[in-house]
Amino acid sequence: MEVKIMSSRIIKPLYEGNHSPITNSISLSVFDKITYDTHIAIIYAYRPPTPPNGAIEVGLQKALAVYREWAGRLGIDDNGEPAILLNDEGVKFIEAYVDSTLDQELPFKSSPSLLSFHPSWKPKVCPWVLEDGHEEKDSSEGVIELVQVQLTRFKCGSLVVGFTAHHFVADGNSTSNFLVAWGQACRGVEISPLPFHDRTIFTPRNPPVFEFEHKGVEFICKNFSKAHNFNHNSIVDNIVLHKVHYTVEFLAKLKVKASSTKGNNNIKPFSTFESLLAHLWRAITKSRRLSELETTHVRISVDGRHRLNPKVPNEYVGNLVLWAFPTTKVKTLLEEPLSYAAKLIHDAIKKVNNNYFRSFIDFANYKVKEENLMTSADINKDVYCPNVEVDSWLRFPFYDLDFGGGCPYIFMPSYYQAEGVMLFLPSYTGDGSIEVYIPLFEDNLATFKQVCYNMD
Template identity: 35%
Template sequence: MKIEKQSSRLVTPSYETKPLTPSTCTTITLSPFDRAAGSDHVPIIFAYKAPTPPNSAIDHGLRLVLSDYRVWAGRLIEDKRAVVLNDKGVRFVEATASCTLDEVPCCLGASQATRGLLHYPVPIHDRAMLEPRDLLSIEFDHLGNEYMEKRLVREFSWEGIVNRLRMQKFHSSPHFLAKLKARPSVRCPSGGGYSTYESVVSHVWQKVTRARGASVGEEEISQVGISVNLRTRLVPPIPREYFGNMVLWAFPRTTVHELLSQSLDRVAELVHAAIAQVNNRYARSFADFDSLVEREGRWGELVPTGEMESEVFCPNLEASSWLWLPFDEMDFGSGGPDVFMPSFIPYDGDVVTASQMKGKGGIDVFVCLFEAIMAVFQDIWHAIDEITRVGSLSAVGSPSLIK
């Protein structure tokens, strides 16, 4: 598939529907959760069947939305601790691809504005949603979870890694998900069962570790970094319209031996307990930790674990849930997308889950692994047996390859 770029330009906010044009000197300090999230770019692909609106309509809709989401069009200051709302703009690229939509492997407000609907949800930009307490109380080990000391960061060479990585989509039908969820939930200590996401992450964690085989030692510690949305976990909860990061991570950990010798319900119990710990109490402890580091002037000594130098997570994984994001509502006037997926994310052990488009049920699991490991994982992905033999069951459906 050949892609040719036709044009590239910066699109700036338009205030034609606003009573006043705001200052371009305003600075917004990033919240502790913004800074801990690290700085990374995750491309997302939406594909639509004709007829679609002209690019000029999308350009205009984006300009209107940027007047409310000015952070997108702003710029980070040098130490990346604040954003200047200078309306410098976002990059808008027009390109053509030498393929049909069927040949392609497999920001809500912008789509509404493109369709002329100007009553899209207005964002809340108040970064002081969770202030540190007057008497700081740091109850958890945030140095090692959200941050680590720079002196412990190892040098890493990216050369030669990306060409050996593959990203594939594995579809999980509602029937498969019901079986996967039922297996561990019958032994859930709380009696309420495990969520679909907890069951999927537990399953993938076991299968990827098994597929990695001799490349990981039995006594090595393996962990999954799971992003946890704090909006509904805080007391009081954070409004859905809040435009800013409100995510921390859960880190279920165990030895490779224990991970592979335990039944799925035991692994799900580890995952569930780790996620449950990332609650209001944990978030407030983190806000206090951030305030303490600020007072002591130690930011130069620390780096967010979200900006770790390695693109190889082995023996670990990182998992993100996009299940609650309304990607199927990205309608520019001709209906929702026919194809949605993250682009190639070059991190060994990266896992993203998303709902299937068009309300078909089930979820899609995108996994990035080294090519040889991916071949083994593909063979054992749909085996829910408590002890899985490589190749014992064939995958249901054919996974798509993204390179």
């Protein structure tokens, strides 16, 4: 499949009337600063009829006028703090064409060919930090667009939309809300609900309360080396992105099995997410053939919007995620029943509550500079073995991006190679089934395929 680039330009917010924005910048919150310094790429596919590119472009410009963060740039504010500069520099907008029908190219495989559907980007250090960890006061480095869009038309009239968004600006919840707003603007519908932009709401307590340990969790020392002692290209070449589909029937049986505990028939059932994650944690561990004495954990993203007290509006724009880390020995994980892993996951997530979030806010404000710490998130990490990381997009309205011709036929992440990092997505069928994307070493894939549907 050859994707031909027809045009590339920068488009800027389209303000109605004499609107003249006053705010110059938005300082990053403590949650923004600990996430990954990279773009996240997703892909949509639509059957015809679809609106013309011009209508989709204007809709994006209108949405950017409401979500100004995405049209800005990363930099330093007047107080010398990391910020999003609201300078309306705009987003990259590319038009492309494929001289075949969409049906001829389906199904889209999780392969490097997906990269041709969206603008390329290079992970880079944020503009306020140099590689040696010293602060950088020159924001000229932060010129990369925070959103990049590519519209690829097929001969049959089908449309593939490639979308990349920088993680410093927002998490999956916020980004999906922006995408819904883009569709509303294209359809001439009033954008609703409106975004909540205030990132100053996470104020530390006085005096602070460091109730939990955050050093070694969300933060590490700046002199800690993130270097990897292996040949990067040879490692990446051996990682394949595999997709697994779990039906509603399978998930229901798995949930029953995970929630069953000997001697206690009244236990509250674990969620579908907890049950499936427990199953996959064990399946991946089996496929890796690890030492029984090795320790393994799962890094689970936990949204704080409904965990903080008072609750943060769902319309909040920004990152508001911390992580749970259920941990155990390989031998125990594989010898104990599925309910053991499910309970570890459930209990770890439960601990990331209001108290934990408040403790993190206090620590991030009072201790990070004092102890010369930096985020533990490492975008250059390719291998998570013996551990696993999971991001769930099951509750985000990604499928609600409707430009005027209906909801997408396909929604999926772009190709990525981070061994052990799973993505949970609702199936496009809308029947409650789940699709999981899992990068694994090619040598481990055959074993994983043998056990990924085995409940024993």
